[in-house]
Amino acid sequence: MTMKAILVAGGHGSRLHPFTQYTQKTLLPLHNRPVIDYALGTIRRAGIKDITIISNRFVGQIASHVGQGLEGERIHYVIEEEPLGVAHALSLARPYNENARLMVYFSDNITTIEFDGHVADFTASDTPPGCLLIAREEAHPEAFGVAVMDEHGKICDIVEKPVDPPSNLAIGGIYMFDERFWGYLDAASNERGEAFSISDITRTYVKQGEADVLSVGEETWVDCGTPDALLQASIMAKDGKLNPNPYR
Numbered sequence: 412m413t414m415k416a417i418l419v420a421g422g423h424g425s426r427l428h429p430f431t432q433y434t435q436k437t438l439l440p441l442h443n444r445p446v447i448d449y450a451l452g453t454i455r456r457a458g459i460k461d462i463t464i465i466s467n468r469f470v471g472q473i474a475s476h477v478g479q480g481l482e483g484e485r486i487h488y489v490i491e492e493e494p495l496g497v498a499h500a501l502s503l504a505r506p507y508n509e510n511a512r513l514m515v516y517f518s519d520n521i522t523t524i525e526f527d528g529h530v531a532d533f534t535a536s537d538t539p540p541g542c543l544l545i546a547r548e549e550a551h552p553e554a555f556g557v558a559v560m561d562e563h564g565k566i567c568d569i570v571e572k573p574v575d576p577p578s579n580l581a582i583g584g585i586y587m588f589d590e591r592f593w594g595y596l597d598a599a600s601n602e603r604g605e606a607f608s609i610s611d612i613t614r615t616y617v618k619q620g621e622a623d624v625l626s627v628g629e630e631t632w633v634d635c636g637t638p639d640a641l642l643q644a645s646i647m648a649k650d651g652k653l654n655p656n657p658y659r
Contacts, residue, residue, distance in 0.1 A: 412590060414534045415461040415511045416454045417504045420447065420473060420518040421491040426637045435469035437518045438476065439641060441655075442648035446635055447473065448655035449648070450518045453585075455481070455657035457526035459514060463487040463504040467494070481657060498600035498607045505593060512540070513592055515609070517584030519635040521644050521653055524627055529587060539589035541621030544569075544613060546580045547632045555581035556610040558624060566617055566624050571610040580624070583632050586613065 420437045427436050437447035454462060460483055466473050470490045480486035489503045501515070512533050514526070524545065533540050544566070546558055552573075558580040559568035570577060592612065599611035616622040633644040647653050 412534060412536075413461070413511045414457075414459055414514065414530050415508050416457075416459045416463070416514040416516060417501065417508060418447075418450060418454065418462060418464045418516050418518050419497075419500055420464055420466040421500050422467070422494060427641070434472055435466055436636070437466075438469070438472055439635075440645070441521070441635070441641070441653065442645045444648070444655045445476065446521065446641075446644075447477065447518055449521045449644075449653055450516055451477070452655045452657055453522060453524070453526065454514060454516060455484075456654070456659055457514065457530045459530060461485045461487075461507070461511075463489060463507045465489045465491055465500050465504055467491050496605060496607060497609055498596060501596060509593060510590065512590055513588045515586045515588060515592075520584035521633050521635055521647075522583070522585060522627070523631040523652060523654070524585075524625070525659070526587070529625075533587055533589070536589075539591055539621075541589055541619075541623065542613060542616040543587040544622055544624045545583040545585045545632060546624050546626045547583065548579050548626070549581035550579070552576045552579055552581040555583075556608070556613070558582055566622055569610045569614050569617060571608050580626065582610070582613070582624075584609075584634065585632075588612070588616075 438445045487507045556569045556571045557576045558566050559577045561567040595612045595615045600607045635641045635644050
């Protein structure tokens with residue numbers, strides 16, 4: 412089954428004001444390339460050729476930078492005119508991404524992980540392969556969805572932004588989902604309304620025992636949503652630890 416990618420590049424980027432008053436946060440620099448190049452590099456090196464980019468009023472700036480994509484790619488641009496939540500933003504990409512397996516990539520998450528093997532396994536699976544979650548050990552995981560692990564070390568739940576985290580495993584903003592994703596999104600968004608988060612979908616897979624966790628080291632996943640994190644990722648990019656290129 413085809414594997415496609417949805418790159419979510421919306422939101423106000425309020426933690427990066429005043430810069431995000433003039434441009435989308437994924438166009439801010441990591442050393443000598445914009446953030447979005449690193450996200451696209453990860454998607455492209457995984458072998459995904461069909462990419463939908465969701466953004467806000469700055470979508471034209473993104474389209475001017477990314478263009479029509481590389482040879483053999485299909486790039487779709489979708490504008491999120493109002494920030495009405497994650498479910499609404501993802502639904503805007505739905506016409507291009509039904510009947511496919513998906514990588515859902517929240518664009519300010521930069522990683523050194525290579526997904527080509529995982530995408531190949533997902534694509535080749537004769538049965539729905541569930542979902543893959545990215546996690547890292549985080550000293551202060553309160554700002555993330557946090558994994559709850561059972562006595563066998565298997566994920567059994569996810570708690571969104573807990574005051575008292577049940578573990579130090581923060582779930583990152585890069586996910587792989589099988590073709591049941593849209594049905595689960597419909598059910599969760601209808602039930603949760605404005606309180607919906609992506610964790611409502613991942614929890615559905617977790618409760619069914621159909622979620623795997625890929626736990627990575629501290630340096631291999633950076634959320635670039637704050638000035639300090641953007642600086643950390645820029646230093647990593649300068650040191651050659653992050654790859655913005657479409658090929659290894």
